[in-house]
Amino acid sequence: MHSESQRAPWLLKLATAAVIVFLHFPAVIIILYAFTTDDRTFTFPPPGLTLQWFGVALQRSDMWEAFGLSLRVAVIATGAALILGTLAASAVHRSKFFGREAISFLVILPIALPGIVTGIALRSAMSLGNIPFSFLTIIIGHATFCVVTVYNNVIARYRRTGKSQVEASMDLGATSFQTFRFVVLPNIATALLAGGMLAFALSFDEVIVTTFTAGQQMTLPIWIFSQLTRPRQRPVTNVVAVFVLLITFIPIIIAHRLTQDTSAE
Amino acid sequence: MATTTSHVPAQPPDSFWRRLSTFLYQRPWLILLLLLGPPLLLLGVVYLGSLITLLINSFFYLDGFTGQIVRSFSLRTYAELFTPANLEIIQRTVSMAAAVTIADSLLAFPVAYFMARFASTRAKTGLYLAVLLPLWSSYLVRVYSWKLILAQEGIVSWFFHFFGIQGVLDALLTLPRIGGTSLSVSPLGIFIVFTYTWLPYMILPIAAALERVPQSVIEASGDLGARPGTTFWRITLPLAFPGVVAGSIFSFSLTLGDFIIPGTLGNSSYYLGQAVLAHQGTSGNLPLAAAFTVIPIVVMLLYLSGAKRLGAFDAL
Numbered sequence: 001m002h003s004e005s006q007r008a009p010w011l012l013k014l015a016t017a018a019v020i021v022f023l024h025f026p027a028v029i030i031i032l033y034a035f036t037t038d039d040r041t042f043t044f045p046p047p048g049l050t051l052q053w054f055g056v057a058l059q060r061s062d063m064w065e066a067f068g069l070s071l072r073v074a075v076i077a078t079g080a081a082l083i084l085g086t087l088a089a090s091a092v093h094r095s096k097f098f099g100r101e102a103i104s105f106l107v108i109l110p111i112a113l114p115g116i117v118t119g120i121a122l123r124s125a126m127s128l129g130n131i132p133f134s135f136l137t138i139i140i141g142h143a144t145f146c147v148v149t150v151y152n153n154v155i156a157r158y159r160r161t162g163k164s165q166v167e168a169s170m171d172l173g174a175t176s177f178q179t180f181r182f183v184v185l186p187n188i189a190t191a192l193l194a195g196g197m198l199a200f201a202l203s204f205d206e207v208i209v210t211t212f213t214a215g216q217q218m219t220l221p222i223w224i225f226s227q228l229t230r231p232r233q234r235p236v237t238n239v240v241a242v243f244v245l246l247i248t249f250i251p252i253i254i255a256h257r258l259t260q261d262t263s264a265e
Numbered sequence: 266m267a268t269t270t271s272h273v274p275a276q277p278p279d280s281f282w283r284r285l286s287t288f289l290y291q292r293p294w295l296i297l298l299l300l301l302g303p304p305l306l307l308l309g310v311v312y313l314g315s316l317i318t319l320l321i322n323s324f325f326y327l328d329g330f331t332g333q334i335v336r337s338f339s340l341r342t343y344a345e346l347f348t349p350a351n352l353e354i355i356q357r358t359v360s361m362a363a364a365v366t367i368a369d370s371l372l373a374f375p376v377a378y379f380m381a382r383f384a385s386t387r388a389k390t391g392l393y394l395a396v397l398l399p400l401w402s403s404y405l406v407r408v409y410s411w412k413l414i415l416a417q418e419g420i421v422s423w424f425f426h427f428f429g430i431q432g433v434l435d436a437l438l439t440l441p442r443i444g445g446t447s448l449s450v451s452p453l454g455i456f457i458v459f460t461y462t463w464l465p466y467m468i469l470p471i472a473a474a475l476e477r478v479p480q481s482v483i484e485a486s487g488d489l490g491a492r493p494g495t496t497f498w499r500i501t502l503p504l505a506f507p508g509v510v511a512g513s514i515f516s517f518s519l520t521l522g523d524f525i526i527p528g529t530l531g532n533s534s535y536y537l538g539q540a541v542l543a544h545q546g547t548s549g550n551l552p553l554a555a556a557f558t559v560i561p562i563v564v565m566l567l568y569l570s571g572a573k574r575l576g577a578f579d580a581l
Contacts, residue, residue: 008383015375020392022372023399023464026410029420033413042416044423084304091300095293103301106308112514113565114522116538120545120558121315124322127334127551144312147304175286176296198401207405207525211542221405228409228529238413241406248402256394 027245034238042234053235063240066223073135073219074203077142081199082192084143085150093158107152110145118144119212126213133215141213142203149202150195153259157191194258197251205248220244323555334551342552346560351540355560358537361452362520365459366513372460373467373512377505380468381475400465405525411458412529415448422447445532454530459520466519467512474508475501510575517568521561537561 034053036046057063085107092103110118122141131137165187169179207221214222220240227237289296325334326341345351380392399407414420425434438444438451445451478501486496524538535543537557545554 008379012375012379012383016379016392019372019376019464019468020395022461023395026407026414026461027399027403029414030406030410033410041418042413043418044413044420080307084307087300088304091297091304094300095297097297103304106313107304110308110312112518114518114538114561116522116524116541117316117319117558117562118312120541120554121312121319123545124551124555125311125315125318128318128322140307140311143307147308175283176289177282177286201402205403205405208523208538212545224405224409225525225528228412237409241403241409244406245403249398252398252401253394256397260390 030238030241030245034235034242036235036238039233039235053233053239056233057236057239057243060236062218063220063223063236066218066220067243069135069217070204070220073138073142074200076139077146077203078196078199080139080143081146081150082196085147085195085199086154086188086192088147089151089154089158093155094163104151107148111148115145115206115208116212119209122209123212133213133217135217137213137215138210138217138219141209142206145206145209146199146203149198150192153191153195153198154188157188161187190258194255197255197258201248201251201255205244319555319558322552323559325552327550327552332549334549342556345553346556351557354535354537354540357534358521359564361456361459361536362517364456365463365520366516368456368460369464369467369516370471370509370513372464373471374505374509377468377471377475377508380472381478396465396468400469404462408458408462408526408529411454411461412449415454415457415530417447417449419449449530450532452531452534455527455536458526458530459516459523462526463516463519466515467509470511471505471508474505474511478504507575510572514565514568514572518561518565521564522558 032046033042035049035051036043037048037050038046088103088107091097092100118141122137122144125131126133126137165183166179169183170176174182205221207219207225210219210222211225218226221244224237224240224244227234289299323342324338324340325336326339326345327333328335376392376396380389384392416422422431422434425431434448437453438447440453443451443453443456445453448454448457482500482504483496486500487493491499522538524536524542527536527539528542531539537560541554541557544550544557
């Protein structure tokens with residue numbers, strides 16, 4: 001590594017530290033405000049600290065309904081992303097076919113285009129086909145942008161492991177299904193877990209696409225957004241925001257660990 | 266891996282699964298079809314199909330008298346799109362996207378440079394996680410948090426008051442076009458939050474581009490007599506530029522289509538995303554919403570073709 005030989009200029013270190021603090025400052029602030037005693041404004045410093053809003057938040061049924069919906073959507077969208085992402089990655093890895101390059105592009109497209117494009121496109125299709133809003137329409141929206149996380153992780157793993165193990169397994173008489181179950185799956189397990197975690201985190205707090213595909217249904221992020229315009233017990237929103245923060249942070253840290261371990265091998 | 270194969274149960278040679286496996290093995294095209302079919306159904310048929318219905322919808326129009334969408338080809342909606350009021354929205358959004366992109370590249374470069382050149386392996390892992398966390402998680406929560414930070418009674422105002430320099434903040438807020446009653450309801454606030462939100466998307470590709478600049482090239486430049494500053498401006502920066510362009514694709518594109526940030530921190534002047542939301546929702550003018558969405562698609566296609574020429578896709 002070349003990096004050990006040189007020391008960074010202090011100004012560069014300072015700038016880096018400042019940007020990293022900037023990136024994480026809002027998370028710290030929202031945690032602080034979950035404990036504030038002030039329920040009308042956003043006064044800083046908070047006039048006092050209390051735990052009462054955690055109790056109040058846990059008793060809000062509208063919050064729980066939204067939480068339940070978000071959880072169901074995230075779990076099913078992640079499941080769909082795991083299956084579809086693995087299938088697409090396997091196809092691209094094992095064979096050469098016309099339009100192979102286009103597959104990677106197509107998988108990335110829903111996340112590279114602004115969310116509003118995906119949202120209004122699905123909304124247009126529903127309007128044209130007279131399809132009513134439903135749980136399924138939310139899932140379809142989320143699945144389109146979740147596939148990429150699984151696809152990217154699995155295809156990266158495939159590239160690292162190569163094809164020799166699969167060929168050896170088949171040479172030794174295993175069927176394709178046995179090869180997948182006993183050779184391929186153990187190899188890509190952590191990649192699947194990492195991709196799935198990212199998909200879950202993406203889905204759980206997605207709000208833009210969901211706005212166009214949910215109709216009257218309320219996911220947790222939509223619930224938070226609606227609280228911005230019609231606030232009722234502001235600190236409760238802060239508490240829920242902290243929940244969402246934790247629920248999405250933890251899978252990402254796990255996913256990061258997983259990909260880190262395997263690349264260090 | 267060798268140990269896992271020992272779990273494979275012995276199978277009679279003519280089991281159903283073995284025959285199916287052999288059947289498939291002899292027909293690679295069928296395997297390909299089975300593998301690609303489901304993802305293509307979602308992304309190729311449903312997703313791309315929806316994009317096409319978006320285009321189709323933009324050529325329909327809303328009948329002003331009945332309030333019904335007329336499903337026949339017309340350019341009426343596009344005529345409505347290019348009225349001065351809507352053009353102003355487009356112009357406002359595109360200039361915001363440009364300003365945010367410039368600010369992000371300026372903020373991201375030092376971090377990426379430190380990550381790629383100076384950080385130890387451990388520090389690098391930590392820094393990557395610190396950048397990835399806000400990229401993947403809780404977008405809405407962090408935008409919401411900015412509402413608290415920038416509020417009139419929030420921490421930023423407190424900071425300015427604490428140091429007795431609230432005059433600076435007040436002066437900023439009285440500026441025409443970017444000011445407002447407080448940071449949490451001003452274009453300046455929107456700019457800060459947009460810059461904050463897309464910053465990780467800019468840091469990662471620049472760091473990736475910088476990692477790929479070979480140390481030998483830097484050393485060669487020094488050996489040939491260039492001072493570190495000259496090497497930086499003439500060698501490192503041009504080689505890292507594709508990374509900046511790659512990052513700008515995200516910051517630009519995501520700003521064009523966002524309605525949460527201006528919706529949370531803005532005043533009454535709309536951004537493109539908000540216009541789309543309002544037209545498809547309350548006013549029921551889905552064709553106009555669709556036509557509005559065609560703008561970011563076209564802008565991004567132009568942007569992408571330019572970015573491709575600058576080599577941005579090698580840096581992704």
